[in-house]
Amino acid sequence: MSNVPSSTTYPYEPPTIVEVLILSSYVYVLNAVGAIFETGIHADLVGYLVVGMVYGPPLGNIIPTAWLQCFTSVGYIGLILLVFQGGLVTDLYMILPNIALSLCIAVTGIALPIVLSIAYIPFALDYTFLQGFAAGASLSSTSLGTTLAVLSGNTRASATRYEEKAAADGVASSDNGPIDIRKTRLGTVLMTAALADDVVALVLAAIVPKLEGDGFTWRAVVRPVLVSVAFVICIPVLSKFIVNPLLRRATRWDYTRLRATAAFKIIATYFSRDGVYLLVLVGILSGFVTGASYAGTSELLGAYVAGCWLRATGQALLHPPASETQMPLTEPAVLSTFTAQAALPKRDTTVDEVADPFTIIFERYIELILHRILAPLFFGSVGSSIPFLNLWRPARVVWQGFVFSVLMAIGKAAAGIWWLVWPRRGANDDPSSKLSRKTGALFIGLALIARGEIALLVASLARSILQQEPGGSGTQEELYAIVMWGTLACTVGGAMGVGAIVSRMR
Template sequence: MPSQFTYHDPSIKDLLVLSSYLYLFNIFEWIAQYALSAGLLGQILLGIIYGSPLAEWLDVQWQETFVVVGYVGLLLIVFEGECGMTTSLPTLKALLPLSTGIALTGLLVPIGFSFLLTPMFGFPLLHSLAAGAALSSTSLGTVLALISSSGLSLNLRQTKLGTALLGAAMMDDVVAFVLSEIINLLGESDNSGSSTLGAHIGRTIGVTFGLGIVAVPVTRWIIRPLYLKYTRSVYRHTAAQSGLLLMMAVLFIGMTAGARYAGTSPLYGVYVGGLVISYLIQTEAALSSAAVQQDDASVESEEWIPASREFEGNPMPGGRLRRVNTHPTQVPMDRLSSRLPDDTPPPQTPEKHHTAPTFLSTFEHYISPLLVYLLLPLFFGSIGYSIPFIPLWRGKVIWKGVVYTLFMLLGKALTGIWILFWPIEGKRKVSWGQTMKLRMPAALLLGFAMIARGEIGLLISQIAYTTSEQQLAEEEFLITTWAIVLCTILGPVGVGYVIKKFKVDVVRGGWH
């Protein structure tokens, strides 16, 4: 075995394939965004064309590499989504029951509908469960990509609707990951007994809940004091964004590795890590707001005395008023100018200091360009590698897949009902009909956004298909794949249509 890698120039074929692949991501994304308001579908299509399903211009080793690199993009967009969650903690707590209800509906209804596969198409009950597990997921990466590129004048992630949607999508993905572990254990079981299977499942569930519980005191009593100490030190100004980038990198890598080695989803790990950063952002914002209010209060309570009184030597010219214990740079300009004589030029505006860097500004500066133009396209392209494109086009498979898709569309779309009936505190009482009319755009947006299955659905279905004791036969796997692919296409299309039609009205009815 060689002790080092031998460097050699890549072939012109490899250079042309790779460069065209990376460039066409943007072209396909623009065309799909223009035609369907869902640019990620163009990137998935490009993955199908360049990958194993069709032309196979990308070597298998390249595809495996791009799957890993693309998954880093998925983790980063989840991390960014939670870092940017500026909703207050009381609001998050108030919306937690709503997110839970949405998530349970999006999980249980598709699984329940999947058991219809047994009488309709002859699926064994365990195979129907495996198909339902694959279709119970919600593509968190797709949801974040959709609401981040909505084109609206508001950030949907910072609204109550976006908070409830992201919380439900994350819960669905975490439970789907647990189900994938169960499907894998069932498929690889060697009759060693149910105790071992139960122990593995219990560990996955326990770690998932335990990680979230442990993160609360650790953040409050360890991470938060260390962060506040850093922000008040000289290093905040010398290290600036580099220090914040290091903090995010350590937390991102640590939570990803910790969650996976502990036995739960890396997506859940970075989700919790993002919430930690969001908490630190809100803590610093609250302290800054308190400091500003204190400064304003000190200005309001300042005593003004006649300048004819001797105070600290010299009175103000022109018989004007002079302030006790003043700091020139803290006096509001409109107030100070009103006390200057007409012939006195206003004081020079103090030189503005550069705004201190924040976690979000650091992420935008260092990571966002790489994420938007490389990592996310590679992620959505890697979904295309996993779609068995040619075998899907069998007559019997097509119509069965379409029928199953209709049930799966309905199963996730029903989650929007929660928006119609959930009470909003402080809202003026209106008639039931007016409430339905105001909230219908929000309900449609949430229902369509929950439909896309994407990477998690394909992962679970392939686990069920490739285990030693198959949980899905070939035709059953193709029918399930049809439902996953069509849902991943139709969900973003529906979201694009709702946003284009209703624009900012999607958050009317108290969901802003």
């Protein structure tokens, strides 16, 4: 018997009852407090942030330090899935006609916070222009994960309330149900702009730490931008002209002509089950996220593009071109699982009438664990990283942080003006077309205010710049605390504002 070094083994030790109680109570309290905040202010993620601060180092310090990194890693999977779900409900045919509007909103939402920060930090607080730029860069992002969490949370809450009311009134719950804003033109423009903000913010995250030394290179700026553009342009082109035609041919092949061996019957049986779609979904998502990370751009961009790609692919399978619908084909083995739920629609059938197979699989197997475990853990870990007590001392940090928060909120909210002045185009049957321009502009402005994880990331990377001794009487920690004030206030205020206006819109 060989002697295995003890360093290569991990002895199993059951957790203590205290650890079990801490873990179970943390997961339960996250969901319970989130439900309370969802009912009260229509923003469950604010409850997650509060629980994260109470259980984490900022206040109670109940969670062991070794668990925090685990929760952060597991929660980041939730962030990726939230962004992926946003892509999965996005209609590519709605993105392209509105790409110019989305980019104008994104550029305005990035530039104005930086300009206002440079105007406020050096002149009002006597810091340097570099510190003003670093503070503005930290607040230039828009948390796509936060925005999607608020929208999906309100969608689920509205759907639940509608079904309960329909059941009480004896009305079919499928008629005139609540609007999923993520599937409207308004939601598509918002998500595209927020994603562009995040990509630029991640580029700034690579630039800001190098500004105080000689480490700055143009490669750090150009590479993420070029890779992001390549992802956005090349993947839809490859999907439309290569992947989708091959998939349509593969799924509509008459497999009865093949020799029915025992091995083939087993494979064909499994191929008609949900497992294959789930395997493809996980494989595509993992590949896109990994490829985006190693290529030098945001993993969130890879997740969003993966969702859009699978949405387009699933719809391409359900909506074949007119020339292919005339072919005498047998029922696709791949789609046989879903024919019991919805027959193959005609080409002019709307997206909402028949869900594509990947959306069905996501809702069936992933959505529940995402919104009950993974997303709460992510926002709880964000709350655990906020230095809450440092935000209140010295006293002048409070009013300085409040003024900075207001300026950063104005900088993002002003981007919603583009919705007011932009010529309205598109189908009149889009649900968001029934809203007034002022309501749509207010919705976009409030949704862009929420920062979140990327703001914390950029601020952490720029901490050495923010902590430099100012020319005035401030201490080294004050400017960093002011930036944290802006991040926390905008995230909470933006989430509450979006929740309130979405509930009114419905």
